Amino acid sequence: MEEKRYPFTQNREISWLRFNQRVLEEASDPRVPLLERLKFLAIFTSNLDEFFMVRCGSLYDQMLFGPDQADAKSGMTPKEQLQAIYREARKLYAMRDAVYRDVNKTLQALYLANVSRKNMSRKQQKSLQQEFEHKILPLLSPQIIDAHHPFPHLINKEQYIFCELQLNNGKKRFGIIPVPSFLDRVIPVPDTRDDYMLVEQLILQHVDKVFPKSRVVFKTIIRVTRNADINLNDKDIDEDEDYRQYMKKILKKRSRLSAIRLEMYKYTNPEAVSYLCSHLHIEPEQVFVSRVPLELKHLFQVVGSAPSSRTAPLLYQPFTPETTTQLDPEKPLIPQIADHDVLLFYPYQDIDLFLKLLKEASWDKNVVSIKITIYRLADNSKVVDYLVQAAENGKEVLALMELRARFDESNNIRMAERLENAGCTVIYGFENYKVHSKICLITYQSHGQIRTITQIGTGNYNEKTSRQYTDLSLMTGDPVIGQDAIAFFQNMQISNLSGSYKKLLTSPRQLKHAVMGKIDRQIELAKAGKPSRIML
Template sequence: MAQAIWEQGYTQNRELSWLQFNARVLAEAEDDSVPLLERLKFLAIFTSNLDEFFMIRVGSLTDLAAVDKTGVDNKSGMTAKEQLRHIYAAVAPLYERRDKAFSDVEKKLRGEGLQRMAIADLAPEEQKFIKQYFKTVIAPVLSPQIVDSHHPFPHLEGKVLHIGALLAHKKNEVLGLLPVPASLPALVMLPGETVRYVPIEAVLLEYAGQVFEMYDVLEKVVFCVTRNADINPDDEAYEFETDFRAKMEKLLRTRRRLAVVRVELSRPISNHFAEYFRSRFDVSDPQIFVSRKAPLKMEYAYGLGDNLPAGRREALSDPPFKPQQPAMLPAGQSLLRAALRHDVLLSYPYESMEPFLQMVREAANDPAVVSIRITIYRLARKAKLVEYLCAAAENGKDVTVLIELRARFDEQNNIDWSERLEEAGCKIIYGFEDYKVHSKICLITRRDKGAVRHITQVGTGNYNEKTAALYTDVSLITADEAIGADAVAFFNNMALGNLEGSYERLLVAPAAFKNQILALIDGEIAKRQEGYILLKFNSLTDIDIIERLSRASCAGVTVEMIVRGICCLLPGVRGKTDKVSVTSVVGRYLEHSRIFCFGKGPDEKMYISSADLMTRNTERRVEIACPIGSAEVRARLHDILYAMQHDTVKARILQPDGTYVKKPSMPDSVPAQTLLMRQAMEQAAAHALAPAPEKPGWRRFLDKLLGKIEE
């Protein structure tokens, strides 16, 4: 019997790998070299990441554990129940690290004039202010409840803060519940010249005795529950060697929906009090986490610095950076016209998304443009793109928008935008029942002097004007007619519900993307020691790709991967992945671009893609990878990879045991993202003074900034 891949020692569980990624986010909050307000934001990001992890991943594993006792994960050999046990054990130390990091950040912020105050530490006049605030602002909107034989336990919404109180009256003991109203601000700002504040939940906890005035308060705590987010199993199916879908369908008919998967407490409580939480929420002790220092919700962190004067706020934040004029598009030039002459690459957030938006706006008003087609997965709350698409339809252009209504947590936003687009006359396609459309492609068709030309944009990230300033992504705009013909075929196939279409240049999932990626790896395997694979993406879980990369390593192929998040392949395992290295970069911006390179030099095949190398992307989503033909664009993409490969500040290296270690520091080291920001500014400045450097001379900027050359 063939040995299972997880028994060969070079794979790891995806959930534990993800927790390692979030630990790298937490490490940024622990880093003294990161500005204080940014450290606080990293704590908030770590917290929200963990919330979603429990809602989605832990929630689904909990469901699976209820219906499948024996099925095992194909990368670790663990059952769902075993995975949950390992997850809860791995999360507990992260709470301790978060508490320690929060205490350190808060102590240093206090020295900078930002102080979170305990009510007991307030001066008498300030306590009077808080008391009056409670009486006039908070008390009128409270909805307290007790739980006893006449008052059933209510449904508590996930991730909503509550005050829980153990109450006594005439020898009777009851549980008191007090939700923190969503209408209240998260912080109560104290009067005075300094910035001092009290969290709203601390005020409610202080005055719980007044709310439950007829009872004696024996114990009290701030708590919140995390519930299973009730996801679509087709999208988040677990890679077990069993029929997950069938088991989930059975479970959906019988389970109690939205079960609690985690309880968080603001302080330790007695075992007697804890029994109320265990019994009411059907959780065990490992599912109850105590956050002794850090708040249970930290969204306030993003705006806390706004209370400081601008100068002090800037001193505690990352230096401001404005996305620059794209290096391949001199200022004042039309992107639409430029793309008709040569391929153009935009690199966010180092370069501005505005030229792309203006290209769509120009197309909306260009008499030669006959149609615009685009896929949309996520949009900002305010989106110029929608305005321009609507204008195009109102100007008589044929506008088709394939919008994915199941983009997690953005469903309502996408529904609202689809209605606006439809009202303007755009044709709306809603995708497929069992496959999310995650591709990022826009096709503009022009008819000029009897000739039809296609301008195709393919990107790695969403058409989201907000995240384009926060995520690193790349976007190719090309008039290559072979790619344009594939784009035409793609949109026609989407309109007909055809997922099996064939394409000459584009790699399109779910029908062909994975097999073609495997074939590209095989091409390098055939070269043996001369083979080379360089991949940058966000997560690796696809078992077939993992196995093929191991085979490449065994054949002598050098495999370098830059993987931000989950990586189920372990590098450096003797006889299996000796030639594989994995680097992760977590920094100021969320690394999001996907760049795939197979081979070196003239024979290199390079792609950018919307897809990660996860089973959900390769088999259950509509994704696109686009080949890069332009030498200039390839050089610019290699700049990004080069910067990542040479990062010795933010880069961490995955070890054979699944842990990560920082690269050895170098004198005058510069983080890759800082390097790329500087490059973008230098290139924009060079554009203002002289023509762009001769291609592919972009690397000179990076070598100069890295100190490898002097001028």
């Protein structure tokens, strides 16, 4: 029977997999510095994890509750989309295996590789065996699965050693060993420069010592990816419960959601697959075998911990953002921005000027308030530090914190609590909408008048990612934009999505209509033979 063909270019999910394939192609490109190729391998894997958790998770939910609802562009049902995703993802796994093998082989010549036992001397093997017996084995919690020891809950993206055992009485049982996440995952190989094994590989190698009274028939490493597409319903919030507490409860549920994907390292057999599929309630098409480590975050650690004298020639030359000539960082910034607008272009220009503006505002005796929207923050955010400082200095600080920033929810909850404890006012946006706007309003007194400095940008108030992603940041003393920003924050506090503004375009009420009107205007000019231009 001929396989049904789909217009993949019209399907969002398959199109995204094509994008991630291009990330993987960067890892395979010999023109890319060797250690940068490692980073692309790690980014590809992280991207794919999130794709399965979110996009496949959403399709999985649709398949359960609306199985016949077809995608408007491709005409595919949720099940058909998932099956197409599984087929395409399997090809990407094979491609990643080949790329990793090629890069790691090159790294072996540089003694900076993930090596196997067969590549080691007897002395090195003995040393790692002692490492396992003295520092790892005492920390393991192995379990034989039987009537008295039921199949455990497998935590999302955590790794487990899974094996089939033949007991002394001749019976066969499955065994499982959680790989402790608190252990250092990268284990240096003795008498090499920077070669290493991974802790899960070392445990897998010595499974027989973990189950000494059984014969190991089969062994592998497994990793489960769970649906992370949590559905938020404000109707579920108790009247006496605030939104932050509700989000904490929802996040606890995420770790228990349905399995979407099972990965197995190198080895598989029909009995193990059947058993795991049965207990995880998945189909064999959701099982993927990888010839490379299932989690590649360690590659950043490998690159970062090796001596710079060795890694520098194998990386892109470091880039240092420039400071803009529009501002003198040695002088107060508020008067300069009040005098002329400043547009920063990250990462080519430094976010430190905006951070300096916040710090200055937190101490300036003329500043009366700072208001800001927050979506994603760095782990040790200077933005939060300066907002806390401003509140402690008696200034009004308002933060509209979007708790639904995917996979940053816990960090945002912690930051919201810190801001509240410092005396800041924290609000959480609207039902059915995420607040993606990036706007910061500084209000100050000057010569008996209220004046404003407004920052509007793309991206996030995140010092780390601002040095990786291209974004724009406008800082202006324009009084009309300042009045719009005042109205914006007032509308946010009273849940008014229909507010009117003179210069700001806000969604979901005004942005599309205004942009379409501007496009129509340029078309009219073009038809009349007059100069016209559209830049997006």
